Amino acid sequence: MGVDIGALWTKAVVMEGGKVLASGAIRSSMHPAGPVGELVANLLAKAGLPPGSGKIAATGVGRKNMAQAAHLTDIMAFSKGARFLHPATRIVVDLGGQGVRLMELELDGMMSNFITNDKCSTGTGCFLDIMAAALGVEPAYMGTASQAAKEPAVINTSCTVFAESEVVTLVAKKRPVEEIIAGLNGMVAKKVVAMINSVTTKGDIMLAGGVAMNAGVVGAIEHELKRKAILPPEPNMVGAIGAAVSAGGAK
Amino acid sequence: MKDASGGNERQPRFMNKEIAEGAAAHRDRIREAAAEQVQKHLAAMKTQSRPKAMEYFEEMADPFGKRAEELKKFKEEGGKVVGSLCYFAPAEIPAAFGAVPVRFCSGIYEAVHPANDLLGDAGLCPLVKSTLGLKMSGASPILELCDLVIVPTPCDAKLKLGEILQDMVDVHLMNMPAVKTTEAGRESWIGEIKALVRKLEGKFGQKLRPQMLKRSIQTYQRAQAAWRRFSQLRKNGSIWGRDALLVAQLTFYDDIGRWTHNVEKLCDELEGRQPVAPEAARVLLGGSPIIWPNWKVPLLIEESGGIIIADELCSGSRTMYDPVVVEEWTMEGMLVALAERYIMPCTCPSFSPNLEREQNMLGRIREFGAEGVVFHVLRGCHLNSLDATKADRVLRRQRIPMLKVESEYDEGDLEQVRTRVEAFIEMIKARRESPG
């Protein structure tokens, strides 16, 4: 079993015999031990396994709250998860709640390098939530809206705070919300692709993390990259899967 | 505005009355914060396996404490204190005159604030800002005791610091050649060393005799030998890097003879000792200087499952590594030997070309069996930032993992840096299983 205790969401998976049997997510809280224990028990039940079976590993910022689990950093967990889901992956991009991270994998699966943007929030889940609030829409809408956009609005800045004021200006100018969202997606895509281009490794790119569930962002990234990226069925579970793999779920 | 030596009345160029007063107001807070920072880090460094001989170094670790008292008394009895900022100012020369050389680079976070007010350039090297802030606020008793301050100019930040300090104290600038491989560059540096001797002769009203310089050089040669011995004993991880780096740091302001003696004692204790953390990831720490008590990065590394088995910091191993080898004990022979020792093998990125750094790094990795490199860069330090890029290329070719850590003089980014350091150390340990 693997648990990924992120800043916004806590994800968990149960794996056996190299397959994901059950997965689920709850909002993160200050004292995760209780809710996480419940979540894991529910998942085990769903998977048809006896409660308390198997080894558990925890990752994410809150992992140290789970004293009884083995710990690994999310960077490691995402590498293992990506490798498990798509063995040919060379670059994994974790579009998480609070940070965008890029991991380079070698041909043998070893992680050779990682880049974290711990100084800037552009492209994170937080960033998109803030923008959704500024636009007065549901966060979920951010994912589907841009399909309807005829022409993406251009956002000049790459900084979250200044972007917010640009967005407010665009709203005042009566630009359609869809186009603004498309513009924001473009902004995120530029940042992510810049990170990808800054590394020498070339090959299959996997997009993971909560924000990778946003079709608009994924589309914008692929458009900027000029090629398709690998998108796992449950991108936000990649960390938890990696944790489960490291706990011995699968090789 | 009079300078500390009570000398020339010089028109201040940067400082003015308001800023001076504002800075002085910071003094007590800086002192408190410094004491706190020192205590916090010392507490974090305490481990069960710590050698007893480290007690001496712990005692001397307070830059405002015991040593400051000693120097105050020394000055009252007519002694002279010569401050310097940077490895390049040879300690042997002021010591030859009987003065106490003190390297006063600052690692105190709080001290950047008065400098931020004055400079209007927040992007400047935090080490320089902190040092400037210390002088402006008068918070450091040792700094206030300096009769003269030697400021070599390896980088922009230090160059400007030297200029600003002239408003507050007698400064002797030493012109660093950026290119040391040419005859002209080397000759110019020898000229600077000789100019320093003349300046001190003028300041102290005393001629430098070969015997005086010889004794001074020999004192430091013994210190260099002690450090080499200590370095060798670090190889099997018998002492934490955070402790070893503190030992190196104390050459900055401790009495060098006493330091040598205590290092020898520490070495005796380390002989045949078991590694303190056999499973820890063996890390080489490099990059911008890490000045006590700015122990943020070393502690992070060692708290995350790593051990700093070696380093290439100018504030660490590089201070005492190269020996001065004199063939001709004439004045000329000694001064040339000194001059060459300070720049030729030096790995500072202020030189171009700088093959020495690459070679030294790879050599240390091989010799100490390091599994990865953490390259620490102070924000605003372009020289080290670019060297980090170069190191990354070189290390990649050798398949040695490297982590670049950018840092400021505050603890705000502690958790982000911790995550990255933890991931890096995990990565190193994972590689052990499959030597790919």
Added chain:
Amino acid sequence: MTQIFGLVLGNGMLVGLPLFGTSNILRHIYFPNASTKFFIYAPTYATLYKVQDTIFSGWNSGYIDLLLPLLIFAALMIPLGRVWCAWLCPLGLPQDLLTRLRRRLGIRHIEIAPHHSDFIHSLKYLGLFVIVFYTFALGAPMFDLKGMWNALPVPYEQFDPNRAMYIYGQIAIGLAPPSTYVPTMSVLITILYLGTCFAARRFWCHICPQGAMMSLFNRTAFVRLRKDPAKCTHCRICYRVCPMEILKVYEEREGTDVSSAKCVHCYNCVDNCPEDGCLSVEFLGKKIVQSKYRCQCEERGVRT
């Protein structure tokens, strides 16, 4: 220290102590840079003298007599190269003693800049050529100068700095009669030798014509100077302590062989290199000595 010991021992043999009696075999072995002709009882003398004499008288026999001495010379040179120069040369010991004296007096040496150094070093080849050609010209019938052999000065005998030094020395000890002839030229050369070798380190070795002959073998000698460039910290100490101003040891960053024709094998560089195993002396691929870090203070007295 070992250097002085070796020198004294080697030179002791050459200074005329009849250690080997009057062995006929030894008479034929002309050590590369052995004593001059001017040691009474010296069992042998430098090859250069033999070469001179043989060229002078060898025209008719097709210089066949040159063959044996040169072969012996080669046989002695190939294993050791210019190790003879630093350790067994009678002109080497006085130079080292002069340097010691200068240092004790606290007088700085005259530093020879690298570009000047190369020029000075090349003078010895010129010197050798002149000696050979001059002797050849005197001896070859076509020039019809043979009769002048006694009138014209014989090159090496005039320019050997040892002559005045050792003859006067032997006169003083009573080994030679006071009337022994010493040409004025010799005295002047000796004074010049003493002066330059006091002011600069091993100056004679830069211009020694016998050294020129020996340098030709430095490339093939079994003794080689090796460097491990990965260990080099570029401290430049090896250059600074080298009496022959050899830059190669300091500058070599890739290869491992830093032997050079100018090197007299004094091993000052190996002695003073602070990095363990960076510089080493190899004989037929086997390491004999290598550099090791040591603290200068840990020696008794001052190292000169």
